[in-house]
Amino acid sequence: MENFEPVIVAFCCHYCAYTAADMAGSQRLPYPSNVKIIRVPCSGQVDSLHIVKAFEKGADGVYVAGCLDGDCHFKNGNVKAAKRIAYVQKYLEEIGLESERLEMVNISAGMGHRFAEVASTITEKIRKLGPSPIKASASL
Amino acid sequence: MITAERKPLEELIEYIKPFKRILLLGCNECVTVCAAGGRKEVGMLASGLQMARLKSGTSVEIQQHTIERQCDPEYVEELASMIDGADAVLSMACGCGVQQIAMRYKDKPVFPALNTKFMGASERQGVWAERCQGCGDCLLGITGGICPISRCAKQLMNGPCGGSTTGKCEISEDVDCAWQLIWDRLKTLGLTERYLDIIPAKDWRTGGGSGPRKIIREDLAE
Numbered sequence: 001m002e003n004f005e006p007v008i009v010a011f012c013c014h015y016c017a018y019t020a021a022d023m024a025g026s027q028r029l030p031y032p033s034n035v036k037i038i039r040v041p042c043s044g045q046v047d048s049l050h051i052v053k054a055f056e057k058g059a060d061g062v063y064v065a066g067c068l069d070g071d072c073h074f075k076n077g078n079v080k081a082a083k084r085i086a087y088v089q090k091y092l093e094e095i096g097l098e099s100e101r102l103e104m105v106n107i108s109a110g111m112g113h114r115f116a117e118v119a120s121t122i123t124e125k126i127r128k129l130g131p132s133p134i135k136a137s138a139s140l
Numbered sequence: 141m142i143t144a145e146r147k148p149l150e151e152l153i154e155y156i157k158p159f160k161r162i163l164l165l166g167c168n169e170c171v172t173v174c175a176a177g178g179r180k181e182v183g184m185l186a187s188g189l190q191m192a193r194l195k196s197g198t199s200v201e202i203q204q205h206t207i208e209r210q211c212d213p214e215y216v217e218e219l220a221s222m223i224d225g226a227d228a229v230l231s232m233a234c235g236c237g238v239q240q241i242a243m244r245y246k247d248k249p250v251f252p253a254l255n256t257k258f259m260g261a262s263e264r265q266g267v268w269a270e271r272c273q274g275c276g277d278c279l280l281g282i283t284g285g286i287c288p289i290s291r292c293a294k295q296l297m298n299g300p301c302g303g304s305t306t307g308k309c310e311i312s313e314d315v316d317c318a319w320q321l322i323w324d325r326l327k328t329l330g331l332t333e334r335y336l337d338i339i340p341a342k343d344w345r346t347g348g349g350s351g352p353r354k355i356i357r358e359d360l361a362e
Contacts, residue, residue: 048184049180049183049184052187052188052191053183053187055187055191056187091149091188094150095149095188095191095195096195097191097195133194134191134194134195
């Protein structure tokens with residue numbers, strides 16, 4: 001378990017979190033390489049199916065990063081995303097996965113520091129939870 | 141449309157436990173519109189079932205497919221080769237679709253993935269409400285376009301009852317009193333004198349009281 005390096009998929013909105021990740025990079029802020037970023041046009045565009053598939057394919061954790069409340073480029077995509085996350089969290093529990101493996105976060109384009117901090121916090125949380133039981137069984 | 145909701149995953153896992161190859165079958169009609177059994181829901185369920193199986197140390201081969209209508213024999217017929225290659229079918233259609241599959245493929249176990257709920261309309265995104273009980277003798281023409289059969293908890297033909305308070309039904313504050321709605325609508329239409337007509341007791345033979353119902357159109361039936 002000590003050597004466990006989680007695979008974390010981060011769906012990042014182009015208008016905020018993705019730009020924040022860019023900023024974290026230009027500011028030379030370190031964040032764990034465990035986080036695999038997928039750029040999306042809006043957090044509201046991340047479908048339940050994308051999230052579930054990420055877990056099925058072996059992700060140990062997934063988070064969706066959208067704009068701050070009221071700042072969505074498409075009006076309320078981030079609010080819709082948050083509702084969807086809550087729905088998928090319940091589904092994960094039904095499947096037998098810890099709902100903590102999935103999270104919604106809000107980051108503005110200027111928050112490079114917060115991006116790096118969120119990436120580290122979530123990586124640590126997933127590290128403590130341990131490998132996804134799906135991945136462990138699938139590799140047998 | 142016919143509305144439905146997915147059954148708890150636990151129940152579905154139990155259904156498919158003995159099988160290795162499952163055909164997970166969606167339907168493109170009503171259950172797609174009410175986000176219960178369309179192509180996307182098929183994908184979600186396939187993933188969920190696969191993960192649940194992997195977690196318990198086994199795996200299952202799930203073929204995903206969605207057809208136009210599971211309640212029509214023409215579309216069901218096309219599934220023959222696919223069903224041949226499966227040990228069991230998990231249908232995400234309403235009860236009509238599940239039965240159509242079971243009737244056509246008699247030697248194949250078929251399980252329902254959904255609980256069929258009611259005939260309803262969309263109130264807003266993600267919310268569906270009951271609007272029709274298929275009573276076979278539509279009253280909407282005399283009740284201002286509001287159905288007392290599907291929307292009144294007592295199915296009163298002449299309401300409201302004493303449980304109607306400030307336009308709400310006594311069963312819940314979230315349920316409108318159908319007869320209040322009928323009265324309001326008759327007023328808007330200037331047809332309040334119609335309210336005074338006593339509607340006779342309903343003949344339930346058209347509503348399933350005489351057993352399973354069937355429609356035969358002589359000009360179309362083969």
